[in-house]
Structure formats: C-alpha cells, structure tokens
Amino acid sequence: MTEKSVHLAVDLGASSGRVIAGWLDGGKLSLEEVHRFANDPVLIQDSLQWNVHSLWAEIREGLRVAAGKYQAIRSVGVDTWGVDYVLIDRNGQLAGPVRNYRDSRTQGMLSRACERMGGGEAGRAAIFAATGLQFMEINTLYQLFAAAEHGERSLEIADHFLMMGDFFHWLLSGKRSIEATNASTTQMVDPATGQWQTSMLEQLGIPTRLFEPTVQPGTILGPVQASVAEATGLKDVPVVVPATHDTGSAVISVPVDDFAPEQPSWCYISSGTWSLMGCELASPRVNEVCSQLNFTNEGGVAGSTRLLKNIGGLWIFQQLRKSVQRQGSDVSWEQMVQQASEASEFELLLDPDHRAFVAPQDMLTAIKAFASETGQPVPESNGAFYRAALEGLALRYRVCLGDLETLVGSRIETIHIVGGGTMNALLCQMTADACNRTVVAGPVEATAIGNLVMQMIGTEVIKSDADLSATIRMARGIVRESFAVQTYQPENPDRWDGPAARFVELAGHGASA
Structure with missing residues (x-):
C-alpha cells in the first residue's frame, strides 16, 4: 500500500467507466487507472435503459480496489454524460426505469413541446429565450415531457430529480445535490441565473417539486456514508462535486493560459462518442443568431459559459x-x-x-x-x-468553426482537441486541414483530469490567493506541465x-x- 495522497475520479462515459487515481508530485499531476468496466445499455421490452445497478456495483468495486492500494485518499467525485436523469421516490428508491438518451420515446416530442409553448417557431423561440440551449430531442426537457405525455407512473411517485452524476454522489454520500454544469444540459435552466425555468416546466406538465437548487463544482457533500465505507474500506473520505458533466470537466483540462475570455482566440473539441465543440466565455450568448445556428449555452465552472455545438462525434x-x-x-x-x-x-x-x-x-x-x-x-x-x-x-468541425467565429466576433486561431479523439492522428490532421487552423491535441484523459483538479480545488490542494478564476488558471498550468500534447498544422487545406x-x-x- 502506497502512502501518496490521492483523489479518486469516477469517470463514466456512455460506453465505459473507470475509477482513476490522481495525485500531485513535484507540481505535476500523475494518473493511474484503478478499475475499468463496461457501460452497456439494456433493452427492456421496447425501452432502452441504463443498468445503474451494475454501474454502482462496479464503482464500489473500483473504490474497494483503490482503498486497498492507497493509504491516504483525500476525496472522490463522479462525472458522467449529460441529459439523462434518475427519479427517486420518498423511500429513497428508484421511482422508475433510468432511460438512455437514445430511447425512442422522445421522437416527435421536440415539435410537440414547441406547440405546447405557443406553437411552431413561436414556441421554439420561447424555449430558447428561457434556456439558451440548442434543440436536440435527447435533451432532458423532452425526455421528461415524453414521460408526462405518456403518463409514466414514475413522475407521479417521484419526489426527487437527480442527474446521473448526482445519483451516484447520493449513493456515495447519502446527500442529494444537483450539480450546475450538468443541470445546464437539460434545457430547463436559465443560463443567466442558473435557476430552473419553473413556468416553462409547468406549461409542459412536468412537476416542479422534483427540482432542488443546484450546487457549484467544488462543493463538499460530506464523507462517504457508513454502508459505502464498510463495503469499500474508504473511511471519512469526502465526496467532492466536480463539474459532473464530462464536457464541463474536460474543458477545465484545456492547456491554455487564460480563463473565460470575452474575445476568445481558441476553441475546444471534447472528442469522443460525441464531439462538443465550442468556446469558453464569461457570459452566455442568448440571441437570435445563436438560436438560428442552434448553439447551446451550457454552464461551466466559476460561472463561465460553454458556448458549444453537440456533434455526432466518433x-x-x-x-x-x-x-x-x-x-x-x-x-x-x-x-x-x-x-x-x-x-x-x-x-x-x-x-x-x-x-x-x-x-x-x-x-x-x-x-x-x-x-x-x-x-x-x-x-x-x-x-x-x-x-x-x-x-x-x-467537415462538420469546419462548419461549426465558422459559426463559432460569427457568434463570438473574433477569429479563432487554435483548436484544442481533448479526450479520446486525440489518439486518432488521422482525424486530428483532417481537422487541421479542413478548418485551416492549428490543432493542439491533448490531454487524452481530459475528463478525469478535470474531475480530479476540481476535487483538488474543492479540498484546497490547489488554491490561488486571488480568486477562483485564478485558481482554475493555476490548475491549467499544472495540466500544461503534466501532459504532452501533439500539434498539427494545416498541410492541404485547399x-x-x-x-x-x-x-x-x-x-x-x-x-x-
């Protein structure tokens, strides 16, 4: 057993999950994968669902292995994909199935919701003005609207709404929370205030009693609850909320030397099963151009905005x-x-x-x-x-780049690719050529890194004497020093x-x- 002081990132993707340990050594961040497991949705009757029971068993196993390997574990936190949710009843049990965002029940619900909100383009405009989010049928709003329209019993008996990361934090700590960056993917939140758009939800027949105020990344929920400590060997380990949306965590790891500029000269692509391409800004862009281009204003750490487009990815x-x-x-x-x-x-x-x-x-x-x-x-x-x-x-990246430059009003010189797609050198070179921009690829483990450094910020292992934005810049400096990147220049853009x-x-x- 090693005595190094480590933080544990539970990183859940749409196809696999890992428990990854991270620690600072000489000012650099080191990573070690502790446990890896599959995340395969299951088809039950005609419903595509997440096997959350299996995921929870695998998470506990990963934490058990980590507890046997590291003597000093300082915190644990979970990040996941966006939009999906869990409903909990008053007895602390699942109120219904945990649906996969590719489940077919949302087909046609976007247009029906727009009709309910005023009809056609007027309804669409009302939803965008309220949320600043791009229109995708997988969004939580249309999942819940589908549940309401289909008369799903789970909505009637549920007392609490949790996003996927919040669900596992609740299982770990016994404390309910809804983390802000993931809540911002739902198309149910005001991008300026971070408050739930209850009037819109009521119009769509979605019970507003389910939604508690959100918490910010870096929040300490408390220690793992007794049953988890007994099963895993973790004792008095705090559960720290990272940016639970995996893109929110990944963006923290972009190896730049600034934070949330008004006029960005760089953009990011968080590349995996999905590609999330966008700019990190100080404030949201909720305007007609953004609506027409179908971009989204999602919440980032420290009150920042991730102005981005969801792309089909790999x-x-x-x-x-x-x-x-x-x-x-x-x-x-x-x-x-x-x-x-x-x-x-x-x-x-x-x-x-x-x-x-x-x-x-x-x-x-x-x-x-x-x-x-x-x-x-x-x-x-x-x-x-x-x-x-x-x-x-x-080619989709090229179109998105042009739209981004229109929205932010400045030329983007560098595209930072983070995540698993950085290992595909052919795609990285294609991106440089198609966009005629410099591409900087890395780090690969961006989501886990962002999860870990946010835990370190929450526990004050990383701390600036100035403010939170300075602390995030400090964390990005650690990322730059810790992980190599690969630079691609355009070769045949014409x-x-x-x-x-x-x-x-x-x-x-x-x-x-």
Whole structure:
C-alpha cells in the first residue's frame, strides 16, 4: 500500500467507466487507472435503459480496489454524460426505469413541446429565450415531457430529480445535490441565473417539486456514508462535486493560459462518442443568431459559459466497427485508421448529425442506404466507410468553426482537441486541414483530469490567493506541465474547399438529429 495522497475520479462515459487515481508530485499531476468496466445499455421490452445497478456495483468495486492500494485518499467525485436523469421516490428508491438518451420515446416530442409553448417557431423561440440551449430531442426537457405525455407512473411517485452524476454522489454520500454544469444540459435552466425555468416546466406538465437548487463544482457533500465505507474500506473520505458533466470537466483540462475570455482566440473539441465543440466565455450568448445556428449555452465552472455545438462525434466510426465485427471481422481501432488513411479522399460524404445515424440497428447498412438516397456511390472497401466517417466529422468541425467565429466576433486561431479523439492522428490532421487552423491535441484523459483538479480545488490542494478564476488558471498550468500534447498544422487545406461546399449542400437537404 502506497502512502501518496490521492483523489479518486469516477469517470463514466456512455460506453465505459473507470475509477482513476490522481495525485500531485513535484507540481505535476500523475494518473493511474484503478478499475475499468463496461457501460452497456439494456433493452427492456421496447425501452432502452441504463443498468445503474451494475454501474454502482462496479464503482464500489473500483473504490474497494483503490482503498486497498492507497493509504491516504483525500476525496472522490463522479462525472458522467449529460441529459439523462434518475427519479427517486420518498423511500429513497428508484421511482422508475433510468432511460438512455437514445430511447425512442422522445421522437416527435421536440415539435410537440414547441406547440405546447405557443406553437411552431413561436414556441421554439420561447424555449430558447428561457434556456439558451440548442434543440436536440435527447435533451432532458423532452425526455421528461415524453414521460408526462405518456403518463409514466414514475413522475407521479417521484419526489426527487437527480442527474446521473448526482445519483451516484447520493449513493456515495447519502446527500442529494444537483450539480450546475450538468443541470445546464437539460434545457430547463436559465443560463443567466442558473435557476430552473419553473413556468416553462409547468406549461409542459412536468412537476416542479422534483427540482432542488443546484450546487457549484467544488462543493463538499460530506464523507462517504457508513454502508459505502464498510463495503469499500474508504473511511471519512469526502465526496467532492466536480463539474459532473464530462464536457464541463474536460474543458477545465484545456492547456491554455487564460480563463473565460470575452474575445476568445481558441476553441475546444471534447472528442469522443460525441464531439462538443465550442468556446469558453464569461457570459452566455442568448440571441437570435445563436438560436438560428442552434448553439447551446451550457454552464461551466466559476460561472463561465460553454458556448458549444453537440456533434455526432466518433459514434459512426465506433458503430462501423461493431457492424464489421458482426460480419465476423475483428478489426482494431488502429487497423481502421490505417485502412481509412489508405482509402481515396472524399469518396463518400457523411453528415455525422443526420438522423439516419442516431441509433440504427446496423451502421454499415444505414450508411449504404444514405449513400443511395443522396445519389452517392456506395464504397466497395471498409476503409472507404471508415474514412468517410472521419472526413464527415472534420467537415462538420469546419462548419461549426465558422459559426463559432460569427457568434463570438473574433477569429479563432487554435483548436484544442481533448479526450479520446486525440489518439486518432488521422482525424486530428483532417481537422487541421479542413478548418485551416492549428490543432493542439491533448490531454487524452481530459475528463478525469478535470474531475480530479476540481476535487483538488474543492479540498484546497490547489488554491490561488486571488480568486477562483485564478485558481482554475493555476490548475491549467499544472495540466500544461503534466501532459504532452501533439500539434498539427494545416498541410492541404485547399483540397477541402470543394468537398466542404458539397457537404454544406448535403447537410442542408438532410434531416439533422
């Protein structure tokens, strides 16, 4: 057993979870993965749900392993994906199933909610003015509206609403909380005040009794409760709330030397199953242009705003692997990238945000159908499909970059890519070429790093004598010193102009998710 003083990040993604230990050594942050596990949704009847019981068992196992490995554990905190939630009844039990955001019950609910709020464009404008959030059917607002419209019993018997990270913090500490950055992904919060938009919720038939005031990242909830301490060996370890939305945590790890500028010269892409591309700002941009471009104003740490766009990300690329595996070929990520690099350029253009790719039974079949429907040739090699997935993503980044520069009123010189997508060198170079900008890739473990440094800020392991924003800049300095990055410069940007024009036309005629 080592005596180093560590913090534990429980990092839950939409396909896997980890328990990661982090500690400062000589002013640098070190990481060690303690436990890794799968996060596979399950189909129960016609409902796609999260297996939260399995996740909780895996989290406890990871904490047990950590307690046996590290003598001095200073804190634990959980980050997760956004929009999904858990309802708890008065007996402290699940009030109903924990739905996956890809569950089909939300289909058509966005338009129905807009009708309820005043009809068509007027209703849409009212929702955006109240929340400043982009319109996606997966948003919590439409999940809860679907539950209300379908008469789900869980809404009647529930006493408390928790986001996914809040749910596991409650299991750890026994204390309920709703963390602000994740609450901001719901499309139910005023981006200026952070308050729940209760009038809108009432109009949509969503019970407002469920929603408690939010808490800020860095809040200490208290020690792990007795049952957790007994099961894991953790004793008197505080539960510290990080930015529980994984993108909120990832953005803290962007290795820049400023915080929430009014006129940013850099943007970020948190790259994984989803890509979240945006700028960190001092205040939200809730205006007509933002609404037209369908950008979102999500909350960040220390009152900052993450002005961003949700993009389909590596989802298509990941699902192509599953399609090929179902055909009997066990292809690795490295082999996919290699085959993509050897394929012809721009053989097939794909929009990663097209509705056809949200949750198809088989991605390869869906792409072939999309190619036929859009009058494009169907590739003959798997490598061409892999390349199309990556090129489509880079082209979407290019469009998003232009929109971002319009919204913030300044030229963005550098794109910082953090998260798992940084390991895909082909995609990083494509992004530099498509956007004609410098790309800085890293760190890979951005979400876990952001989780850990926010715990360190909450426990005052990292602290500036000035204010919280100075402390965050200090934390980013530690990240810069601790983790290597890879820089990509544009090599052939002109070759992307023609495909970019075709992509815009293709996306304009498509059905975005």
